[in-house]
Amino acid sequence: MRLIRVWRLIDSGVVDGPTSQAIDEAIRDARLGEMVPNTLHLYRRKPPTVSIGRYQRITDVVDLEYCRERGIDIVRRTSGGGTIYTDSNCLEYAVVVDQGYPEIPMDLEGSFKVICTGVITALKKLGIDASYKPVNDVQVRGRKISGSAQRRRRILLQHGTLLVDADFESMSKALRGGDEGEAKLVERLTTVRREARRVITAEGASEALKMGFEKTLSMKLVKGKLTPWEEDRVKELTEKYRSKSWIRKVLKNAPS
Numbered sequence: 001m002r003l004i005r006v007w008r009l010i011d012s013g014v015v016d017g018p019t020s021q022a023i024d025e026a027i028r029d030a031r032l033g034e035m036v037p038n039t040l041h042l043y044r045r046k047p048p049t050v051s052i053g054r055y056q057r058i059t060d061v062v063d064l065e066y067c068r069e070r071g072i073d074i075v076r077r078t079s080g081g082g083t084i085y086t087d088s089n090c091l092e093y094a095v096v097v098d099q100g101y102p103e104i105p106m107d108l109e110g111s112f113k114v115i116c117t118g119v120i121t122a123l124k125k126l127g128i129d130a131s132y133k134p135v136n137d138v139q140v141r142g143r144k145i146s147g148s149a150q151r152r153r154r155i156l157l158q159h160g161t162l163l164v165d166a167d168f169e170s171m172s173k174a175l176r177g178g179d180e181g182e183a184k185l186v187e188r189l190t191t192v193r194r195e196a197r198r199v200i201t202a203e204g205a206s207e208a209l210k211m212g213f214e215k216t217l218s219m220k221l222v223k224g225k226l227t228p229w230e231e232d233r234v235k236e237l238t239e240k241y242r243s244k245s246w247i248r249k250v251l252k253n254a255p256s
Contacts, residue, residue: 003102008039009210009221014088017049017073022237024094025078026230028157031096035229038101040213040221041094042206048087048167049073050174053080053149058248066173076247079159081136081149085174089165091205095158095213103217104156112136112148114216115158119146122162122212126205128195143190163191164205 012023020043030036048070050062054077058064061083067074072085086092095115097104104111112135119138123130123145130146133139138146148160172185192200210221226234240246 003218005219006037007217007219007221008037008224010039010041010224010226011206012041012043014044014046016047017045017051017075018238018241019234020045020049020092021051021075021077021241022234023226023230024096024157024159025237026226026233027094027096028151028155029233030227030230031098032155036227038097038219039094039224040210041096042209043092044088044090044202045073045086045092046088047071047073048085048170048174049075050083050085051075051077052083054078055080056083061176063174063176070170070174072170072174074247075241076249077149077151077159079149079151079157081147081159083175084147084161085171086161087167087170089163089167089202091162091164091202091209093160093162093209093213095156095160097156097217099152099154099156101156101217108150108152109135111152111156112150112158115160115213116146116148118213118216119160119162119209120212121215122205122208123192123195125208125211126192126196126200128192140190140195144188145190145192145195162205162209163189164200164202165191165193 027039104114113132116132116138120130130138130140136148137144146162148158151157168185
């Protein structure tokens with residue numbers, strides 16, 4: 001019989017890009033200081049947001065003029081990975097957990113696989129047969145439905161997405177490399193609603209995702225809220241994530 005551990009659930013609902021990034025980092029900092037338990041953070045973004053990895057050059061991967069004209073936020077993560085476009089139809093998660101947690105291997109691919117299995121389990125509950133694609137994707141019929149990226153060292157922070165629905169036209173125009181257009185993008189990506197062939201709300205996907213992580217990580221989620229320390233930290237970090245100097249900075253050193 002497996003030991004069931006208690007985790008905190010933070011559900012931020014719909015927030016803007018800089019705020020969502022600030023919350024993730026504040027939770028990580030609080031966990032690093034042993035002020036809060038292991039935590040699952042769920043959220044969606046509005047306005048639409050382009051999120052770039054810590055090692056990417058913004059002018060290489062984002063159509064800045066298009067994003068400015070359409071009011072699309074641009075944020076730079078502290079985790080690696082590639083560029084993504086998200087909006088309120090995309091469910092996003094952050095797993096913030098001690099490295100060395102019994103259910104999660106220490107190695108990079110092993111940890112990605114286990115956490116992605118939580119997403120796969122959620123999709124199965126929604127009637128969708130999905131599989132893990134190394135190193136950090138979940139696919140359905142060969143098309144990506146969920147991607148993820150990590151920040152590691154003492155605390156593992158994994159950001160991830162689940163495409164409940166998608167505006168492929170805006171996505172293809174906001175991202176450089178999308179020159180191949182919407183049609184090619186649709187061939188590479190898919191959504192929960194398309195695969196389920198029925199309307200599934202973000203709330204329904206969220207409930208499935210909670211269950212998927214609980215089962216995979218042998219834990220029970222208890223809904224909570226940010227501590228006063230975390231709330232103050234979010235205010236500080238939101239300014240960082242909004243600043244042009246941070247967004248345009250290419251980070252080269254491994255994060256602490």
